[in-house]
Amino acid sequence: METMKMRVQSAATTGSLPAMIQMWQHGLRSNVRLLIPHTLIHDIPYSVIQWVVYETLRPWTQQWGAKLHAPPSSSSADGALTSASFFSRYGAELARTFFSGGFSGLLASTITVPLDNIRTRTVVATASDPALTVRKVVRIAYEREGLRAFVRGGGMRVVWVTMNMACFYPLFEGIRSVLQCRAQAAKNGP
Numbered sequence: 024m025e026t027m028k029m030r031v032q033s034a035a036t037t038g039s040l041p042a043m044i045q046m047w048q049h050g051l052r053s054n055v056r057l058l059i060p061h062t063l064i065h066d067i068p069y070s071v072i073q074w075v076v077y078e079t080l081r082p083w084t085q086q087w088g089a090k091l092h093a094p095p096s097s098s099s100a101d102g103a104l105t106s107a108s109f110f111s112r113y114g115a116e117l118a119r120t121f122f123s124g125g126f127s128g129l130l131a132s133t134i135t136v137p138l139d140n141i142r143t144r145t146v147v148a149t150a151s152d153p154a155l156t157v158r159k160v161v162r163i164a165y166e167r168e169g170l171r172a173f174v175r176g177g178g179m180r181v182v183w184v185t186m187n188m189a190c191f192y193p194l195f196e197g198i199r200s201v202l203q204c205r206a207q208a209a210k211n212g213p
Contacts, residue, residue, distance in 0.1 A: 029143055029146040029147060035147050035150035035151065042150075045150060049149075049153040050153075053149070053153040053154075057145060057146070057149065057157075060145070060157045061142050061145070061146075064138050064141060064142065064157070065135060065138040065139055065141070065142045068134075068135055068138060069131050069132070069135045069138070069139075070131075072127075072130060072131040072134055072135065073127045073128060073130075073131035073188070074127070076126065076127035076130050076131065077123050077124060077127035077192065080122070080123040080126060080127065081119075081123055084119040084120075084122060084123050085119060116193075116196065116197075116200075117193050120192040120193040120195075120196045121189050121190075121192070121193050122189075123192060124188040124189050124190075124191060124192025124193065124195075125185050125186070125188055125189030125192075127188060127192075128184045128185045128186075128187060128188025128189065129181060129184070129185040129188075131184070132180055132181045132184035132185065133177075133181050136173070136174055136177035136180060136181065137173035137174060137177075139177075139180060140172070140173050140174065140175060140176065140177065141157065141160065141161055141164075141173065144160050144161075144164055144172075145157050145160045148160050148163075
């Protein structure tokens with residue numbers, strides 16, 4: 024799917040169906056042979072950086088909400104809305120995961136811009152010549168544009184990934200929290 028999307032976006036094909044037909048004509052071997060280089064040169068480094076940064080920031084950002092999770096003082100015995108209420112805890116969790124997720128996406132996408140650019144160029148170039156290798160695509164790009172070839176479009180990618188991860192992680196953590204609460208409730212019984 025990613026290969027089809029890139030080929031359509033780059034105008035290497037005129038649409039999804041022509042991209043699918045082109046991939047079919049190139050054959051399974053031609054399409055699968057790029058799977059390992061793409062995974063090794065982009066997907067694994069990006070994912071490792073992103074998750075390590077996110078998991079490193081989580082404990083640090085949890086300290087932000089520590090005061091909000093403190094037990095209510097004895098002066099609020101009337102049950103009024105306190106700083107430890109559901110809404111304040113949810114707001115602290117949302118801010119924490121928004122920051123941690125956004126920053127992890129920012130750092131991972133910034134570091135891997137050249138790798139993403141190589142992956143995209145390879146997918147687009149192999150639309151017209153399925154025998155091209157990653158090494159040959161890199162050499163051609165460098166000869167034509169120099170080092171600038173590997174950061175072209177990087178700013179837009181960094182912005183997109185940062186916003187995407189700033190939204191993804193709060194959703195991920197929220198769903199995980201709900202599932203953990205349900206599992207705990209089921210374990211404790213009715």
